Every structure is written in C-alpha cells, then in structure tokens.
Amino acid sequence: MPLINKIPxxxxxLIPSGLPAxxxxxxxxxxxxxxxxxxxxxxxxxxxxxxxxxxxATRSGGAWTLTHTLSLAAINGLTVEPLVxxxxxxxxxxxxxxxxxxxxxxxxxxxxxxxxxxxxxIGPDGSTDHTEPVAEEPVPDWSSREAHLRTFGRxxxxxxxxxxxxxxxxxxxxxxxxxxxxxxxxxxxxxxxVLVDQSMYIWLPSIVALLAVxxxxxxxxxxxxxxxxxxxxxxxxxxxxxxxxxxxQLLPLKYYDMQQTGGLMARIARDAxxxxxxxxxxxxxxxxxxxxxxxxxxxxFYLNWELALLxxxxxxxxxFASVHIKRYLMWFYGRSWDSWATFFExxxxxxxxxxxxxxxxxxxxxxxxxxxxxxxxxxxERNIHVRSRTVRPLLxxxxxxxxxxxxxxxxxxxxxxxxxxxxxxxxxxxxxxxYSPVQQLTGMADWIPEMMTAITRTFEVxxxxxxxxxxxxxxxxxxxxxxxxxxxxNFGYVAHQPVLKGINLHVEPGEMIGLVGHSGAGKSxxxxxxxxxxxxxxxxxxxxxxxxxxxxxxQLRSQIGYVEQDPFLFAGSVAxxxxxxNQEASREEIIEAAINANAHEFIVKLPDGYDTPxxxxxxxxxxxxxxxxxxxxxxxxxxxxxxxxxxxxxxxLETEKKIQEALGRLMEGRTTLAIAxxxxxxxxxxxxxxxxxxxxxxxxxxxxxxxxxGEYYRLVQLHTNVSSIVGVEG
Amino acid sequence: MxxxxxxxxxxxxxxxxxxxxxxxxDLFFNVKIRQAFPLSQESRYITFFDQxxxxxGIVADPxxxxxxxxxxxxxxxxxxYFRPRITRIVEMEGRGGTSLFSVETDRGExxxxxxxxxxxxVELSPGRILITDENGNRYEIPDLDRLDxxxxxxxxxxx
Numbered sequence: 070m071p072l073i074n075k076i077p078x079x080x081x082x083l084i085p086s087g088l089p090a091x092x093x094x095x096x097x098x099x100x101x102x103x104x105x106x107x108x109x110x111x112x113x114x115x116x117x118x119x120x121x122x123x124x125x126a127t128r129s130g131g132a133w134t135l136t137h138t139l140s141l142a143a144i145n146g147l148t149v150e151p152l153v154x155x156x157x158x159x160x161x162x163x164x165x166x167x168x169x170x171x172x173x174x175x176x177x178x179x180x181x182x183x184x185x186x187x188x189x190x191i192g193p194d195g196s197t198d199h200t201e202p203v204a205e206e207p208v209p210d211w212s213s214r215e216a217h218l219r220t221f222g223r224x225x226x227x228x229x230x231x232x233x234x235x236x237x238x239x240x241x242x243x244x245x246x247x248x249x250x251x252x253x254x255x256x257x258x259x260x261x262x263v264l265v266d267q268s269m270y271i272w273l274p275s276i277v278a279l280l281a282v283x284x285x286x287x288x289x290x291x292x293x294x295x296x297x298x299x300x301x302x303x304x305x306x307x308x309x310x311x312x313x314x315x316x317x318q319l320l321p322l323k324y325y326d327m328q329q330t331g332g333l334m335a336r337i338a339r340d341a342x343x344x345x346x347x348x349x350x351x352x353x354x355x356x357x358x359x360x361x362x363x364x365x366x367x368x369x370f371y372l373n374w375e376l377a378l379l380x381x382x383x384x385x386x387x388x389f390a391s392v393h394i395k396r397y398l399m400w401f402y403g404r405s406w407d408s409w410a411t412f413f414e415x416x417x418x419x420x421x422x423x424x425x426x427x428x429x430x431x432x433x434x435x436x437x438x439x440x441x442x443x444x445x446x447x448x449x450e451r452n453i454h455v456r457s458r459t460v461r462p463l464l465x466x467x468x469x470x471x472x473x474x475x476x477x478x479x480x481x482x483x484x485x486x487x488x489x490x491x492x493x494x495x496x497x498x499x500x501x502x503x504y505s506p507v508q509q510l511t512g513m514a515d516w517i518p519e520m521m522t523a524i525t526r527t528f529e530v531x532x533x534x535x536x537x538x539x540x541x542x543x544x545x546x547x548x549x550x551x552x553x554x555x556x557x558x559n560f561g562y563v564a565h566q567p568v569l570k571g572i573n574l575h576v577e578p579g580e581m582i583g584l585v586g587h588s589g590a591g592k593s594x595x596x597x598x599x600x601x602x603x604x605x606x607x608x609x610x611x612x613x614x615x616x617x618x619x620x621x622x623x624q625l626r627s628q629i630g631y632v633e634q635d636p637f638l639f640a641g642s643v644a645x646x647x648x649x650x651n652q653e654a655s656r657e658e659i660i661e662a663a664i665n666a667n668a669h670e671f672i673v674k675l676p677d678g679y680d681t682p683x684x685x686x687x688x689x690x691x692x693x694x695x696x697x698x699x700x701x702x703x704x705x706x707x708x709x710x711x712x713x714x715x716x717x718x719x720x721x722l723e724t725e726k727k728i729q730e731a732l733g734r735l736m737e738g739r740t741t742l743a744i745a746x747x748x749x750x751x752x753x754x755x756x757x758x759x760x761x762x763x764x765x766x767x768x769x770x771x772x773x774x775x776x777x778x779g780e781y782y783r784l785v786q787l788h789t790n791v792s793s794i795v796g797v798e799g
Numbered sequence: 800m801x802x803x804x805x806x807x808x809x810x811x812x813x814x815x816x817x818x819x820x821x822x823x824x825d826l827f828f829n830v831k832i833r834q835a836f837p838l839s840q841e842s843r844y845i846t847f848f849d850q851x852x853x854x855x856g857i858v859a860d861p862x863x864x865x866x867x868x869x870x871x872x873x874x875x876x877x878x879x880y881f882r883p884r885i886t887r888i889v890e891m892e893g894r895g896g897t898s899l900f901s902v903e904t905d906r907g908e909x910x911x912x913x914x915x916x917x918x919x920x921v922e923l924s925p926g927r928i929l930i931t932d933e934n935g936n937r938y939e940i941p942d943l944d945r946l947d948x949x950x951x952x953x954x955x956x957x958x
Contacts (some may be wrong), residue, residue: 644836655839657859660802670854673835673846680838 077115080133084117084124086136096120099680100192103172106156107136114170116158116183118190125161125169144191149184151566157340158184202211203371220525224347227305234301237586241294247362248287250368253498256282263493294353302349304448309341312531319535322602326562332414336530343523351516358506365503369496373488376496379474380503383467387507390467394460395517396650401456402519405449412442421686453519468507472505474780544615548626549709551578551740552613553599559607560598567606567762568594579738583745583754585784592759596712599742600629612710630708632735632745634715636685636699643672646680646687646698650706658705665734667727668694668700693724711736712745714752757781803847803856805863810871815847818884820847820855827855838923845872882883886931888950897933903940904948911938916957928958 084097100117106127107114114127114136125137139160146161156177159167217277228235259276262269263283313336369377383409415430418437419426426435479496482488512786553576561567569591576582582594597603598610601617617625625649638646654662659679663669673692675681687695703711713732729749736743745751752771758766759774759781766780776780817829827849829879835844835857847855857952858864863871869938883904890901900911913919914933919927928940943951 217907234889289823570901642837642839656836660844660859664802669857673833673854673857674848676851677837678835678846679837680834 073271077133077394080117080126082113083126083135084119088119088122088241091773094335097137098188099183101176103170103176103178103180105173107170109171113422114172115594116170116180116645118183120188123169123187127170127339134350137167141191141720147184147187147191149180151563153510156180164473191431206378215322220521220528223528224344224524225249227308227344228348231301231304234297235559237418237794238297238301238353239356241297241654243360245287245290245294246357246364248290248501251283252280253495254368254648255283256498257489257491259491261489261773265490265721266681269518298349298353302345302347305348306342306345309344309527310337310530313337313341313527315665316531316533319538320533321536322597323562324533332532334417336526339409340523340527343520344527346516347520347524351513351520353512354509358509361506362503362510365499369499371491372499373479373482374476374494376479376482379478380471382474384507385416387464387467390460390464391510394464398456398519399454399522401449401453402522405446405453405519406522408442408445408449412446414437414440432468448596455550472497475500477769479780485555499769534797539718540619540621542619543621544619546613546615546620546624549740550613552611553710553740554611554614555608556611557608558595558598558605558610559666560594560603562603567763569598572608572760572765574758574765574768576740578740579737580755581741581743581753583751583757585745585751585757586760587784591712591763592760594716594763595760596631596742596744597708599712600631601625628709630703630706630711630735632711632713632732633695635692636687636702638683638690638693638695638698640683640685642677642680642682643675643698643737646683647679647705649702654705659701662701662705663698666697667705667729668697668701671697693721693728696728697731700728700735709739711739711741712741713741715744751785759784801856805858805860808847808858808864808868809855810864810868812871817850818875821900822856830855831879832872833879834876837880838929841876845876882939883907884935884944885938887947888953891953900930901951902938909938920958922958928954 076767096119096122098118100115103114103116104111105114106112109522110129113130114125115126115133117126118141121141123137123139123141126133126135126136128134128422129785139162143162144160145163148161149156150159152171155171155173157171158180160167180665197252221285251777252481256259258269259273263273263276282725317333356715366377366381369380405471416439426432475496478494483493518755555572555574556571558572560569565725572595574582584595594603598605601622604618612625614621632651641647644656644659647659651658656679658668663672663679672679672681681699683690683695687698690698713736729747732750743750744753745754749758756766756768756770757774759779761780767774768776769777775785803822809821810818811821817831820827820830825877828849829850831850831852832850833848834841836844843860846857846859846865849855861869863924864872866869876900885901885907886903888900889903889908890897890899892901898913898916900913901909902909911930911932912934913930919931919933921931923929924945926940928943930938930940940946940954941952944956
C-alpha cells in the first residue's frame, strides 16, 4: 500500500517515539495529511498507521507533536462524524469515544480512503487484519494542469486507427505549403530580369504561366487535403461520440446521482465535436502554417540575412503574449462551458416539468429564471469574444512592426544599390505571407483553451469508472431459484453515513415480502441494493447462496424485474416498450403479456394499437395505462425475482382493480420484494419487513404485526382507521 | 379476453350495415374491427369490439378465416383506416416554417401542409414513410424505392 501523503521528515523521527519497542517507522502502512488542528486552526495534522498502531500528530507553530497513539487491537470502531463544513474521525476504545482529528471537505476523499483502509485493518469486530488492502486503480484526474498534456496524448490514441489517412492528408498539406513558397521567388526574377534589366524579357509568358500553374496546383492540393481532413475529422467526432454513448450506458447509477442530464447532453452535443475541430481546423493549420513559417524563414535568410533578422524581432513578443493570452482566456472558456451546461439543465428541467409549471401558474417565474441563465450565457460569451477581439488586433500590430522595419532598411539598401528592387519586392511578398501564418498561429491561441476545455471534459466522462460487469471470481448462475438472503447489510450513499443498518432477511423462493416504513426509512435504498445499483458497505446480499457481487451484472439484472412507482417508458411504440427487456419476443408473446397485464384492451382501442407511440417518457398514456404497460414489460422479461414499488397515487377503483389483478399474475411463482402502500398488498404479503431509520424493527405477517401493536400497527393507524381494516378482514 | 380460433369466427353483413360477428355460435351485431398493429403488421392480429365498444377478442391470422369473413375484415379495415398511399411527389414548397407537399396518392391528388417535419415524417422501416400533416391526416409512402427519381430526391432531402 503506497503512502497517501509524503510524511515530513520531522514527523518521521517523532512517530517511533510514540510506538512501543520493536515497532518503528519502517512498519508504516500509510498516512494521510489533513488540514485542521484539533483546536480548529487551519494547520496540518497527520494520521499515520503502522501494522499495529494508529498515530495522530498535529503541527503547532511549525513543530509537530503526537496527540494520540492507539493500538489497532484496542479500537472497537471508527466513525466519521459529519460536522458543518468539516468532519471528524472518532475512535471507539473501551466504550469511550476519542476524537482523533478534524478535517475540511478539501481532504475528505483522502480521509475516506484512509478510513476505508483502516477499517479493513481493524476488521468488522475490531479484530486486527494484517492483509494489505487492495489499492483501487486510480481514476485519471482530467482537471489538473498536466491533464492538458495527457489530453494531447489521448487525442493521438483516437487518431491511431486512421493514421494512414492522416499521414497522407498531412503530406498533401505539406505539398501545398511548399508550392506556396514558389510565387514570390518567381516574382523576383520577373521584376529584376524580365521587367527592369530585360535580360530575360522573352521569359515573361513562361514565368506568368509558371505562376498560373503553381496557383492551380496549389488550389487542387488544398481541395484534396481539405476534403480528406474533413472526412477524417467527422469520423473522429463520430468515434468520440460513440465512445461517450457507450460509456454513458455503462456508468454506475451513482455517477448520475451527481450529474445533471443537461450537462451530459452538452458534452455529447458540443464537446465531442471539439475533437473534429482539433483535427480539421486546428492540427492541419498548425502543420501547414508552421511549415510555411519554417520554409519562409529559410528563404528570407537565404535572400538577405540582415533583413531576415529584422523580420524576426517581434517574434519573441508575439510568443510571450500568446502564451499569456491562452492562460488568461482559459478561465473565460471554463465559465462559458459551465454557463451553457447550467442553461441546458435549466431548460431541460423546465420543459420536462412543463405540466407542473402550468398547474402552479409559474410560467412567468420559470421564464424569468431561464432568462437569468440566458443572461449568464450572454455574459460568459461576451467576456470571451470581447477579450479575444481585443487581443487579436494587438497581436496583429506587434507582427506588423517587423514589416515597417524591413521597408525602411530594405528601401535604404535599394537606394544604395546594395539590393535589387525585385529582391525587395520578393522580400515584401514573403513578409506578407510570413506574418499571415504567424498571425494565424497566434490567433489559434484562443482556440486552444476552448478546444482543450471541451476535449478534456469529453475524456472526463470516457474515463469515468464504469460498473464492473464481470467480476474476477465470477460465479455462473444462469437461472435463479429465487432464494434471497440479506446478511447484516449496511449501506450509506455518503461514506460512513449509513442509510441501512444491520438488515438481516431470509426469503424463500416464491415468497412475497412487503417492505413497510415511513418515507426515508430505507425501503427504496434496499431495493436499489437488490438490483446492485449500489454495492453494500458491509454485510452481504446472497441469491441462491451466491454473493451478488460475484455474479455477472447482466446475468443478475436479467433475472430481476423492476416495476417502478412511476414507470419510465421510452419514446417508442407500446409494443417497443413491452418488448424492452426481451427483444426477441414475438407479437403473440407481446399480446399475451399485455393480456396478462390487463393492458391489451386499452391498447387495441388506441388508433394505432400496439404501434401507438407513447411519447416522451410515456406522456401520451395515463398513469394507470403506463403502469400496466410496465407490468406487461416485466411479465415478458420473465424475471425470477420481482421488485415492485407500488404507486402511492390513487387511481380510480376500476383501474386499481385491473392493476392489482395484473400484479397478482406477475408475482405468481416469483420471489417478490414490494414496497407496499396498499392494504391489499400488505395483507397478501407472506411477511412484512418494517424499517425505521434504516433499521429493521419488525418482521411478520400482517396479522401478527397488527396483534403486536408496534411500529407496523402505528403506521397502519396513520394511514387509515385500523379498526375498519380489522373489520374488513374479519 | 380471448385469442379466438379463426375457424370459430364468422362475419356477415346485411344491407351495408356494420357486420355481425358470430363466435362459436354467439352473435354480436354492429361489431367494430381494429388492427392491433396497424403500422407494423397490417395483415394479422385483428381485434373485434361489440357495439358498446367492449372488447370481444383477437384473431392472430385472419387468413385462416373463411373467405367471406376475410373479405369483410379487409373492407372494414379499408373503411376504418384512411391512409392514402403516395405515388408521386409533385412539388414541395417551404413557406416560413411550414411546408406544403403537393402529391398524388392512390386516392387522388392532395396538398399536405406540414409544420414539423421531424415529428411529421417517420420512417417506419427502411423506405417506408408515414407522413402526418398539421391537421393529423396521415399518408404513407409504402416503398420509397418505387417512387420516380424526382420524388425520391425530394423526399431524401427531408429524411
């Protein structure tokens, strides 16, 4: 296990003094530096862990002192206590809580990793485990400064499969640059030997013809290289988008918890396109203009080295200014990207929730809010354009200084017969051509930050860790029997803030378990763990005796059916949605599933029957219809384990009855976990698991739990008058 | 809710009235006939509803019904689903956000006003295009490759 932070040398000497004899600094496993002193000052503290001890040191007035030395064997537990704006690491030793150190959110991730490793060492029951924790593969940080160099490297990997085409296109580009050098040289001969001293006067038509041919060849070559690069660039943008789209499907759900759809849409739509700009507009320009600059520098020196030196005078100033402008503009491009992402998010939200907006008569406020985002986009874009339009003419002025110097000095040389008029004309022609690529190259200074920001963001997504679909120690379970076991399951969305604590449950194949509890009790979280949208922090979830983490994710999920509270339908036809989990299903099977889901009748009454488009998110169907299509989808998927989140919304009695019938058919013979809201489901469940604040409090049948008059009884009372339920049952 | 045996289903029509359906001897008058997959599988999966629009059943393969029943099913489908088939595109004009297609169809010449081309033109399968105009009327190009060259070129610009 590598050290997490470099340990100050002073501390290296100090740590052994706190350790018992026989243990020294060489036993150090890892250490983590934090940013607060115990008294809350901004200063460094250090958590260092050896094979048998935990040492905490803090710095005060530049000197380090040891504040805690604990034997790992004596630690019964470790918790991270969330504070406001900071967190604290607390150890349990002999029934006492020892506050080891505090730290801000800036180092929270490092500390989370360190605590994970520590917990691994201590073991679940406080027993010391000396096996070294496996270091996770580091995720590349695309936001750092070195990231831009890496981004360049990654751009090449995208280009590799097409390297032949790129090389050909570049060679053609170079040819175009070389041809560009010819006309001024021909002009020099034309002026000096054909027009002024007329020693080669019969060559006039030939030289003009040569000039014309060089123009024609240059035009042809430019068209060829332009077309080749355009196709190549489009292909690369397509490749980048494809990779993004593939990764987006494979990213774990927790990635989406932290991202908004609008931001991701911006990445797919705008950022992936930047790879196209890089290879179409940027790279060829750099190569062509760069070669022109080199070629012309050589020619200028060949013609007259003194004049050539004058030309080069402004170049250092131009390079210096370009580098600084790039760094300066980079910030503005970052802001612009952020404002576009927020803008997309806002508009996406407002349009998706347009019904809610209208029903609450909030159109004006929504419009105002969106306008605010629009203004932010305007400001961000204006900041960029105003600045880049200011700096470009200033750079152009810098490069024109050389031209004036050449005109002055070259003019003097011609007047003193040290230079011919033709050579000065050729020099001025080369000069005009020389400053044009230099200007273009400097103009690219403000492309680079924009492109690099966008390309870097694209790679950020592509390199995010995807879900582990096939674990190393995989166990093949092609068809579940349906036996479920939850063993001491603990889980929290944020490390060390548990949402589920100590869940134990054994479910036999075909059994139906109702999950009951207040909102926020952990019911939905438990369901997400069953689908392995998240992994447990502690304990295990077993299906037919196998830990779900050792199963192929596709195999696991293909045997789990999930009917959501408000089912999501895709914008295809009704039939497309029913066959979503089983693309091979025949029309007969689709119809049969719809019949079993009590959906067939309403579907065939639709003008386009099963071919009816359901609209975005199924918006053209009613809530009850969406539910039944989702049930048909689950029936056709034919899962061994069914997970059901019952809708809380009240439906009319007829629809309710139809959905209940459909669910009854769906649950037949399948192990079912249901978040139950309806009395009928609660009564039908084989057993009910009652959760409170993430902990299991009761388990039993509806009748048993009512008789017990505990948490379940209180919950039922809250919803309805309990005596009438008992009356109904009686 | 049943899948009906084609052999047990018989339709008959008297005096241009909506047809009468007999299912294994039970009679239902003024039945309505609908396709379950009117766009993706027109010739199969025919559903029957009684005069109160209550669902009666579905026949997967109407080809297996007797000849008269098959004919009445075809007539009823023809009567219920009005979807002219486009045979030629005469002209396409764009006017400030709306488009007007002048077309020839198997049911005569017609002008199709379109507001949203993205929503209004759907390629159901390669070469088969469903066009819904701004009034909700629908037209079909069953096979783009069978249109003349100019018509194909005009349509290809849009899809």
